[in-house]
Amino acid sequence: MVITTYSQKYWPSLSEFISASYPAMPLKSERRYFQWRFAESPLGSALDTYFLAVDDARVVGQACTIRDRLWDGNAWSDCYWLVDLTVSPEYRRGTVGIELFQAAMNACPTILSVGFTHRTSALHRGLKWQWGPSMTSRFVVVRPSRLAAIGQSAIGANAFMAAALLVSDRIVRPLQAVKTRIYRFRPQKLKVEAVDRFDDRFDDFFERALDWNLIQPFRSSAHLTWKFGSRPVGAHFTLVVHESGAAGIRGYMVVKLKSRFGLARWADIADFVVRPDDALAFRSLLNAAIGRAISCGVDFVRIRYSGESQIPPGIRPIGICRKRPVDAVAFHSNVPTVTTQLNQRPWALTGIVSDLMDHGADEWDFCEAE
8 A cells, every 4th residue: 555646547546536525515526626636726736636545456545635725913924724534445554544634734834724524623622723712603693593503402202302493483483584684674784795716805804814813724816716706616795894985895705695405595705804803894794794694595694714813803703603513624734833833823814714615515506416
């Protein structure tokens, strides 16, 4: 068995391996989605750090990365997000997983991961990774029964709970609709509008955001176009907020529409950037995003972020909060100055990082086509 990097000659075997490893995430093994995800980022292809374990020409394990850059408050540093580390069941008793993990670490001066399992958590600890913030998820619920279903709640086995959730659907959904209508007709100090492309206003805004003394992932108009506009499948909308008549923007949100057939439809606020003290801009964007999502027929809205410093003071807690140990960010860097900054400064991550929005399932149009 050998550890090697991706080559087109491995694609047939790799595609079969991915399909078997992720049966609930069918897009992962589709060639077009694979190319978009790993080869087409404006930051460069990540196929040179896509590691495979190959035994007799058969792929039996993989460790993949997604290119990114981190602003540490002073400078940009290249980094990689470790994703989709998996090994065929018959090889898990050996050292294949560790070898793949170490190959990725050796190739990437700064490497991060989020959303890991108990098995990979043990690898992090053994290889002396450090811990960053935990990603917080907050939910604005429209239909409680659908949120419970997507969370794999056993409501079918509890008739009382199922009935209670259905009753709450009839209460919560109209209330959310009323709140949306109230916001829509209330005079607004800032203008929120939907845009269909990421233009120079975004790049100007990102340049200003570098002064906020936060650990931030890379963003540019080209990067957001790749992440959202050029993806092979999926549905999203983008909102910007600005003063009436002003050329620049004070913030934006990108909202992805998701669907899991037979269970729920929801909206993920996949990315947002607002100055940490601009409560008016954040509140305007959030209310508009929730209202537009509800008009699309979603059952709940989720927003994910890494630190309360991203939410301006004065904003009331957003919906239901969930914080899990598996949602912590782990990192390892061979660059001492980067390690120091990552340990000292507050982080400002959203669902745009890693593959939190790109795990190969639940795409709105993909599910509807089925």
